[in-house]
Structure formats: structure tokens, C-alpha cells
Amino acid sequence: MHEAAEPGIARVRLLNPQLVAIGLAGGVLSGLLGVGGGIVMVPLLVLWAGYAQRDAHAMSLGAIVPISIAGVLTYGVAGEVRLPEATALALGAVAGARVGAGLLSRLGDRPLKLAFGSFLVAVAVLMAVRR
Numbered sequence: 001m002h003e004a005a006e007p008g009i010a011r012v013r014l015l016n017p018q019l020v021a022i023g024l025a026g027g028v029l030s031g032l033l034g035v036g037g038g039i040v041m042v043p044l045l046v047l048w049a050g051y052a053q054r055d056a057h058a059m060s061l062g063a064i065v066p067i068s069i070a071g072v073l074t075y076g077v078a079g080e081v082r083l084p085e086a087t088a089l090a091l092g093a094v095a096g097a098r099v100g101a102g103l104l105s106r107l108g109d110r111p112l113k114l115a116f117g118s119f120l121v122a123v124a125v126l127m128a129v130r131r
Contacts, residue, residue: 018049023063030067031074037067042116053109053116061101 022044026037038060045056075081104112 022049026060026063027067027070031071037063039120046113053112054104054107057104057112057116061097 022041023037025044026041029035029040030037038057041060041063042053042056045051045059046053049056051059072081072086107115
């Protein structure tokens, strides 16, 4: 038998239409553009669904695993996954994710929002000016 949820902790329905829509947008753009679902999901979770910045980052990280599996299976069937390069990226990504998750737990919401927003702006500028 499960214990009752702690006071103040909202129970989220598995098929919450708002979260499903955010996940769908993140998954489509991740598969189509190769962007991390967090670039789409974090702002939508904060601005549309009303989640705190840290919670949105954590939820986005949890969604990356199934997004990645779906993408790698789809691209793998098409012969588009280069295993040596993907393995090297994965090793770096796992180490980097551990460091990033540690930083996430120490940053306040405001610095986290500024860092995330600055990163998005910097990437947009670089993509616009590079050929």
C-alpha cells in the first residue's frame, strides 16, 4: 500500500493534456532538429505549465531518455547512427550531465533562468551569423 502524498505536493495525472502537448513538441523538435528536448520543454514548462525553473529542468532531463531511445531507434534503422562517434558523445554527455545536475541543485531559480536564457540567445546568434 502506498503512503499518502506529502501535503503541498500535487499529484499530476499521467495523461495531463498540457504535459503531453509539451512532450509532443519537445519530441518532434528533438527528432526533427536534433535539439535537446529541454530547449523546448523547459520554457514551455515554466511559461505555459507554471512549473518552477528547477523542476522544469529536472522533468526535462527525465524525458530525455525515452526521447533519445525513440530517436536512436528511428535513425539506427535508417543506418544513420555512427556508433564510434555516438559512443564518444554519450561518454561526454553522461559525465557532463552529472556535473550539470550537481550545479542545478546549487543554483537559485533566478541565476538558472539567466544562464538558460543567455545560452539560448547565444546559440541563436551563433546560428544566425554562421554559414
